[in-house]
């Protein structure tokens with residue numbers, strides 16, 4: 001794992017965006033794995049800026065997102081589909097038919113299977129990841145099997161609490177389940193760029209980098225991946241030097 005520490009969230013976003021811009025400029029039909037949450041927001045802003053400045057085009061890019069809440073349709077303001085449209089897709093030249101997210105509506109098991117079938121037929125060149133404060137990646141909560149594929153998961157209490165800020169701070173409004181790529185799907189990406197900022201990520205980052213490889217801390221599986229870069233601000237990196 002390569003670790004890079006940045007002075008600010010903005011610099012971190014620029015640093016992460018550069019990986020994606022360089023890849024797409026080398027390979028115009030790159031397949032990108034994308035993430036939601038507040039961690040990637042600055043990265044997406046930098047991608048939008050680069051597109052507007054004619055420094056990159058996403059016209060031939062395909063994207064696959066990590067996860068979606070069960071029960072939220074594409075029109076719901078807090079669905080991950082809406083997040084991606086608002087924070088990236090509607091501002092760049094990506095083709096709507098090249099955008100892939102699991103569907104949160106309908107038969108959950110079937111939706112997981114359909115999404116997993118799509119993933120099985122593609123190879124993600126670069127996967128962007130955030131990390132939950134409990135060490136989850138995508139929505140693979142602690143205890144998820146390392147060989148998991150796309151599945152439905154019940155969100156843990158602290159994940160619901162962390163995400164309540166997107167739902168008027170009302171715990172009862174946060175969906176209880178989500179569809180998520182499994183850890184095995186994520187590990188198949190050729191390269192992984194994980195970003196984290198803030199002190200509430202410091203412990204999870206420490207365990208991911210220096211702790212044992214264990215299903216109790218899902219992100220620790222990344223120690224087994226040959227091509228991972230971890231981009232942090234100083235707060236998220238704070239425990240790594242101890």
Ligand code: GLP
Nearest residue numbers: 036037038039130131132138139
């Ligand atoms: C959610 C998402 C994850 C994300 C995590 C951290 O659980 N499913 O993909 O990494 O939140 O979110 P944030 O970046 O907002 O801290």
